[in-house]
Amino acid sequence: MKSFLAEVTESxxxxxDTHALWLRSPDHLASAVPGQFLMAYAGESYxxxxxxxxxxxxxxxxxxxPEFGVLFDVVGRGTDWLSRRREGDQVRLVxxxxxxxxxxxxxxxxxLVGGGIxxxxxxxxxxxxxxxxxxxxxxxxxxxxxxxxxxxxLPSEVELVVTTEDGSLGETGRVTAPxxxxxxxxxxxxxxxxxxxxxxxxxxxxxxxxxKPIQGLLEARMACGLGxxxxxxxxxxxxxxxxxxxxxxxxxxxxxxx
Amino acid sequence: MDLTVNLAPHHKTELRLRNPxxxxxxxFSNGLELAKYHDVxxxxxxxxxxxxxxxxxxxxxxxxxxxxxxxLNSIGFQNIGVSALIKTIAPVWERWDVxxxxxxxxxxxxxxxxxxxxxEGVPGVxxxxxxxxxPNVEAxxxxxxxxxxxxxxxxxxxxxxxxxxxxxxxxxxxSDIRPIAMAVExxxxxxxxxxxxxxxxAIDVRTRRPVLSTGSGGLSGPAVKPxxxxxxxxxxxxxxxxxxxxxxxxxxxxxVEFVMAxxxxxxxxxxxxxxxxxxxSILAEFEAWCAAEGxxxxxxxxxxxxxRD
Numbered sequence: 297m298k299s300f301l302a303e304v305t306e307s308x309x310x311x312x313d314t315h316a317l318w319l320r321s322p323d324h325l326a327s328a329v330p331g332q333f334l335m336a337y338a339g340e341s342y343x344x345x346x347x348x349x350x351x352x353x354x355x356x357x358x359x360x361x362p363e364f365g366v367l368f369d370v371v372g373r374g375t376d377w378l379s380r381r382r383e384g385d386q387v388r389l390v391x392x393x394x395x396x397x398x399x400x401x402x403x404x405x406x407x408l409v410g411g412g413i414x415x416x417x418x419x420x421x422x423x424x425x426x427x428x429x430x431x432x433x434x435x436x437x438x439x440x441x442x443x444x445x446x447x448x449x450l451p452s453e454v455e456l457v458v459t460t461e462d463g464s465l466g467e468t469g470r471v472t473a474p475x476x477x478x479x480x481x482x483x484x485x486x487x488x489x490x491x492x493x494x495x496x497x498x499x500x501x502x503x504x505x506x507x508k509p510i511q512g513l514l515e516a517r518m519a520c521g522l523g524x525x526x527x528x529x530x531x532x533x534x535x536x537x538x539x540x541x542x543x544x545x546x547x548x549x550x551x552x553x554x
Numbered sequence: 555m556d557l558t559v560n561l562a563p564h565h566k567t568e569l570r571l572r573n574p575x576x577x578x579x580x581x582f583s584n585g586l587e588l589a590k591y592h593d594v595x596x597x598x599x600x601x602x603x604x605x606x607x608x609x610x611x612x613x614x615x616x617x618x619x620x621x622x623x624x625x626l627n628s629i630g631f632q633n634i635g636v637s638a639l640i641k642t643i644a645p646v647w648e649r650w651d652v653x654x655x656x657x658x659x660x661x662x663x664x665x666x667x668x669x670x671x672x673x674e675g676v677p678g679v680x681x682x683x684x685x686x687x688x689p690n691v692e693a694x695x696x697x698x699x700x701x702x703x704x705x706x707x708x709x710x711x712x713x714x715x716x717x718x719x720x721x722x723x724x725x726x727x728x729s730d731i732r733p734i735a736m737a738v739e740x741x742x743x744x745x746x747x748x749x750x751x752x753x754x755x756a757i758d759v760r761t762r763r764p765v766l767s768t769g770s771g772g773l774s775g776p777a778v779k780p781x782x783x784x785x786x787x788x789x790x791x792x793x794x795x796x797x798x799x800x801x802x803x804x805x806x807x808x809x810v811e812f813v814m815a816x817x818x819x820x821x822x823x824x825x826x827x828x829x830x831x832x833x834x835s836i837l838a839e840f841e842a843w844c845a846a847e848g849x850x851x852x853x854x855x856x857x858x859x860x861x862r863d
Binding site: 526 | 580581582583587588591603611612614615616617618620621622623624625627629632775776777804824826827828829830831
């Protein structure tokens with residue numbers, strides 16, 4: 297974890313209202329793993345004040361060295377400012393932070409489930425699982441076609457299933473139906489999306505009597521990302537309290553909902 | 555240059571800081587998180603998360619909200635409780651050089667006394683910071699710190715059970731901070747922390763409800779600095795004990811301002827959320843300013859803004 301300035305190498309609206317911002321990677325980011333996140337600071341003043349948490353959505357080798365990308369929808373002042381950065385601009389970040397995905401060794405069939413912008417960390421995970429020679433099936437869901445990450449931008453080895461609530465692309469409905477079908481196939485599952493999606497996935501797995509590990513990457517309101525502000529509390533059903541930033545953001549869904 | 559300060563100059567156990575930069579309670583957890591990345595021993599002192607008699611899970615989320623140049627928080631004193639702190643945290647502090655001060659909060663007078671007694675003689679604990687911004691459930695719900703007599707009663711209760719140096723963290727939610735400051739000094743506090751967060755609220759126009767789960771929370775960050783500045787100025791003009799400033803310090807120059815207003819030390823709080831290196835960079839900026847201005851000790855500039863020449 298370090299505080300650093302990164303130079304923007306590319307800013308692009310990738311699909312729908314979703315932006316990708318590419319930045320030059322500092323050396324220390326080479327240790328990051330899929331599912332870890334960064335705090336990005338918008339603006340040059342104290343307003344807006346706090347960082348925004350973004351998972352790393354992809355890494356690549358640019359002409360000037362390694363780069364990392366963040367993927368986001370413009371939802372407020374911070375993301376609006378970030379969406380207007382251009383090549384050569386600087387953005388201050390802190391990271392890498394948190395506990396990322398932990399794919400088991402020597403298992404082959406990986407199921408990745410993303411809801412809305414929750415697709416972001418799953419792209420890098422899919423890239424790295426494919427690079428390791430594993431089988432990857434992705435289920436991506438959204439309200440409508442414009443929210444679905446373009447298939448053409450995924451590794452060709454990835455098997456893709458799409459659901460939209462309005463039926464504009466893929467199956468009509470939510471990610472839970474294909475998840476239920478594919479759960480028996482997979483060795484391990486990974487998910488990122490809104491909180492109700494996690495609980496729905498947990499229930500599907502429980503009702504199917506499945507014991508397979510499902511790693512969920514939680515999103516939460518954070519002020520620091522460092523484990524010191526205590527904003528991002530999550531309350532497991534069995535009791536206690538955890539912090540998304542340092543205990544997670546990756547949790548086994550059973551640890552939260554059982 | 556010698557930037558050491560003493561927060562308990564007349565107490566049997568002094569509280570010497572190698573420099574005036576402290577962390578603010580609730581913005582540094584118990585120190586272990588950032589100690590992995592930075593040298594805590596370079597700081598003047600650290601202050602623990604608000605610690606209660608029993609562990610607390612804290613409030614429902616949302617617990618924080620961003621506001622103009624500031625933030626609201628309503629964490630609800632999520633903490634591991636004093637027993638776990640003594641067992642798991644204090645032994646780590648004992649290995650550190652930096653003085654570790656435990657911020658304590660009770661709901662009754664008795665709880666304050668019990669907390670002080672539990673922390674008495676615990677290796678690794680260098681002092682107490684008493685949070686009096688908590689409703690007195692036995693006396694109508696006004697905060698202890700809003701009534702001079704009740705604030706003084708807390709100080710006497712803690713002093714009766716503890717030989718540790720005691721800072722008392724005052725609330726800004728009073729019409730005049732001076733009577734409280736004087737009452738707390740007279741009751742035997744070694745120093746004042748000025749001040750806690752300012753009660754405030756933000757509304758979510760989409761849900762048409764307050765953003766925070768509890769409705770209101772405490773405002774902190776650069777937005778509150780001028781308010782803290784005035785309270786430091788006022789409090790330090792009526793007491794002889796050290797005043798520790800807390801409220802929106804983001805830079806070394808902010809520290810200079812607080813010292814000129816009368817502060818002996820300055821706590822860095824919200825700034826650490828924006829940059830985990832903030833306490834250290836603020837210290838470096840303060841040292842650089844002192845060097846550039848030929849200031850060789852904190853007392854040279856302490857309270858100069860109050861002088862009427």
